Amino acid sequence: MKSPQFKDKDTASIDKRKLSRRTALSTSAKVAIGAVVAIGAGVGGYFAGLQAAPKEVVRTVTVPGATVTQPGVTSTVTVERAIERTVTAPEKRPKEVRVAVFSHYEDVPRKVMAPYFEPRFGVPVIFETVVAAESRDKYIAAHRAGTSPYDSLELWATTVQEMAHRGWLVDLTDWVDRMFGKDRGAIAEVWEAATYKGRIYAVPDKIGCPILQWNKELLKEAGLDPERPYEWWRVKNSINEFVEYAKATTYEKGGVQYWGYVDQWGYEVVVQYSIFVQMFGGKLMDTTKNQPWGEPAMNQTPAVEALQWMVDLLHKHKCIDPASLTYNWVFDFLPGYLQGNVAMVITWPFVTHVSENPEQSKIVGKTGFAPNFAKETSASVDGTEFFGVSKFAPNGVEAGLMWLEHVTSFDMQRRQGLHGVWAPIYKSLLTDPEITKTMYEAPVIRTSYEYPHSNFWTPDWERWTDILRKEIHAALRLEKSPQQAMDDAAKRIKEERETYTE
């Protein structure tokens, strides 16, 4: 039994404790109520904040509008629609955006576009330069390991197909629909390469296609009209006139061999052959069948006729430099053209600037350029470069999309036109007077894209073009007839696919 004083002490202590508990309970209740109020206020504030967040007009697109029915006519009206983007709150932004860019010497993304990125998105952009020819190996090795050092990757079209096939690129279809509108014709017709099984996996950032370029002086010296090639692209069968011009400008004078035509028929022969096949109204691969692989179509009449035409140019008319078979890219044959020993070439539009640069060229002020001549129609191939977003983007898909939005924005594309040697993607910019002042070839590029310009991209493009290349060369070396060579190519491609297609 405890003593009274002890009892008193204990009771006092208990009373004190009881009092504390009450206080504690009361305080807890207050805190709880406060928390509920705070959370409520926070959530409300968040939604209120979202509603109040500033919006930025990213671009205006043309989209299909209402369907209008008039007596006898039903049409869909196209309307202009502003695409808005809510400015992301700082705490929700990725900490950086990592981008792989090709090593073009003008380096527009890094030098021209990057300074506007951070002020716009509040996020720094970090670049890594990748040699274009090595980009595919680099990307594929990283993605195969389930990783990517980059949020956004600059891509060649063939890589888009392969990476999309393997599920390594983010499907951008909905984003593209929102940003560019359903009517994607609002920009140049370069979506074919970015489309895999009907979905879009990359966006174009600069475009270009081979065009006809010629030395007017050599044409004049041969008694030909140097202005005539400007008209060939719209004249059916002007290909015959081209051959006559090439023959007339092939001769030897003062120990110097002059050639009417030079091309890159070495490693890149399939790309150039694609141009002629489409001029003849044919296809190399029927990509409407057996998607995404397509069906070989190079052994059909137009493609065989196109190859026969190439063989004739080399062996019958003898008006193409036979060394063309050993030229693998533009810089292999350029010295002869820039020296003034070659009358005509079909090559990338940037050469129009190189040939007018007195430090590099002896034909300054003597050159002309136009869309390619025509058989059935004019034709070219698409040399567009793209950006895609990696499935393994280290800073998240949103980071990659930020770069895509930036690089395709109208103002950045204007800068591409003003500072780059590859053309901007928007049709209107290709005829913009400010841009055409320096990029004078832009309208020709725009016209060229109105004619067939497919590269017949498939996920196994590297493999089947290797087979085709060998067969084209066999025909060009007269080891096989064009028909036999193309039949063999089609057969080998089918066999290869039966063995290896996943």
Add this chain to the structure above:
Amino acid sequence: MKSGNRYSDTKLALLLMMPAASLVIGLYFLPTLITFLMSFQKRDIGENLFEVIMNIPNSNLDNYIRSFRDPDWIASFNQTLLLILIVTGLGIIISLGIAILLSQEFKGRGLIRALILIPWAVPPIVNGTTWTLIYHPQVGTLNALLNQIGIIDRYIIWFIDPLLAIFAAGLAITWRFIPFMTLFILAGLQTVQKELYESAMVDGANFFRRFVHITFPAIRPVLLTVIFMQIIWTTKVFDEIWALIKGGAAGTTVMNLWIYRQAFEFLRYGYGSALAYLLALFTSVIVVAYYYLVSKKSER
């Protein structure tokens, strides 16, 4: 106590070896194992070790069998043999000539011996790119030189014909190998006793007879080594061919290039691995032949 020490010594030795051993295992043995396993599997793209092991039940010899029906592989095998013949033949003839010259006493010999090493120091890809410019049909220095000294009146397109192209590529590769071969042969020549030449000269032997009866037998073991090393190196050549021809019109794809294209361009790691092992087998046969010849010689 003694055995306990030995045990801890062994443990320490193992511990010290572990970093180097794990590097060798991780960077050499493991990839070799994966590639070996992959060579029996039909996959379009490289797998990690786990996936490759899981796929072992699906292994077969299809890739190896397919290689015998692959016209490009067979063509690349033939091209490689031709390249070996050109590089080894040219290399031996040129290097032997230079080595004999450099074995003579003359002023500035030391400097020339040092200068001759320069091509060996050039990286193969740089060598290939340099020769691309030398062979250029329009602005190449070789055509200009041959034209100016009156050997040709029209520029030659070096890579248009398969045979000419492989010869031109072989010359570019030989140029890089010459210093090594020359130094090896020169070392062999230094071992020949001068008295033998003096006696032969007293007996009236001309240069050719001295070479056949004294020099050649003396340097034969060195030549054998150089030839076999040359064959093995040429089998593995890649950079110059890539820079010069890149599988262009002339169809001069060598084995190593075709393996690279299968594995890294067409992403057929399984088939590429099988071809790599076939190339390794081919090289092994050469090595075995070399050891057989050398051991037979030393038995004698």
